[in-house]
């Protein structure tokens with residue numbers, strides 16, 4: 001995998017925490033794929049501009065940076081049992 | 085007839101003209117989802133195998149809609165393709181009782197380990213992952229089976245769990261796992277987590293269709309999906325041991341991902357287009373750190389399109405939702421004849437039952453609402469007479485139209501458990517139960533006397549004769 005450049009802006013949460021995660025495995029250069037290490041969004045460069053272009057994304061699916069830590073937790077973290 | 089592997093089943097589908105080889109160029113987005121959704125709209129919803137995938141030339145194949153149609157489902161159950169849904173229901177119900185006849189066997193050098201990848205793991209480059217719906221938060225494994233064990237009972241196959249849960253590949257070797265707290269897999273993780281331990285998991289993709297069906301079925305905690313699958317197949321189910329942990333995986337799986345659940349942390353996941361036909365919001369869920377990937381040579385990445393119904397998801401979990409509810413009702417209410425909970429994982433449940441006494445239909449409905457699955461899922465419960473076919477919606481609507489007195493037969497129980505992915509469940513996890521008793525009132529309840537018109541050709545003799553004339 002390429003050297004991690006971790007300062008790319010995420011198209012969803014807009015923080016500069018995305019990185020190049022993968023490229024087309026057949027070596028064709030057909031696409032690159034980015035992941036955000038903050039909101040865990042992923043996108044491929046061949047997707048439509050409604051995905052890859054920050055200005056054209058559907059605002060109903062935008063993510064507020066502050067929301068990431070505070071959303072509903074599906075499986076609450078249990079207390080550690082005391083080892084006796 | 086049983087199918088040891090996904091590939092065996094695809095050959096059978098091909099023979100039955102239920103498989104399309106899609107050889108035109110395919111983009112991962114949006115082509116894969118468009119192709120699969122269009123396939124589901126076709127009369128027989130064939131499986132579709134794609135081999136010309138952008139960026140994966142000569143390196144990747146995708147198959148979807150494998151259990152998309154009732155014809156494919158009939159084949160999975162060892163029936164002819166013309167078996168009705170009701171016949172498939174009773175076939176599955178019969179197989180249910182054969183659980184004790186099931187068994188497993190282990191094979192050396194299993195096909196699922198033909199290729200082993202244990203360094204520089206990058207799932208995005210290994211397999212043609214794709215965005216299932218446009219506004220999903222990433223690239224999902226929509227038909228992956230998650231295998232876990234109870235850390236206190238590592239040698240007890242019966243409590244080893246195989247479940248189909250939603251998973252988002254978030255980073256090259258990290259997968260988010262969305263599993264409802266009441267599912268067996270979540271119980272296993274919680275137990276390990278309370279002791280600060282990372283629970284080993286195996287994710288299996290591209291498995292025999294009978295296993296995919298059983299993994300989607302709400303079994304009892306101590307019932308083995310593998311043994312049930314063997315009961316369906318009529319022969320021992322072939323397993324292999326993972327390389328890096330003690331988990332059992334289907335020997336003929338296309339892909340096995342070995343990893344561990346990271347304890348004590350949660351990660352942002354979603355949204356994801358879900359089976360109610362709407363997106364579920366983002367949540368904090370588990371993450372799995374991938375340790376190793378094994379796969380067959382030239383693996384087939386199996387996916388499932390999930391969205392507005394009808395999709396493969398609906399067929400896959402239809403009868404595996406209906407049959408357990410039927411079994412649970414039948415155990416104490418032998419008057420129950422048949423159950424159709426095929427819609428949206430049983431958000432509506434239609435039960436055909438004979439009546440013991442006035443009000444019995446409503447009693448059956450209350451029992452539905454207290455079955456393990458019905459507690460949170462069953463929100464619309466419709467009860468019809470035992471001679472009404474619950475799989476025939478024309479008959480069901482007839483029963484509602486000609487039997488229901490709104491002042492007596494319709495009941496709403498407020499503020500009950502609800503299913504959180506149902507967009508009407510508010511707050512998520514709460515709901516109401518609607519009971520429609522569309523049975524003919526039994527003494528001492530009554531409606532004004534009426535005379536039923538006899539059914540004609542009840543043996544189907546004339547129908548068979550006419551079909552013969554039509555097909556010449």
Ligand SMILES: [Zn+2]
Pocket residue numbers: 010011012013014015036037038039040041
């Ligand atoms: Zn982000």
Ligand SMILES: [Zn+2]
Pocket residue numbers: 244245246268303304305307308309
């Ligand atoms: Zn289980």
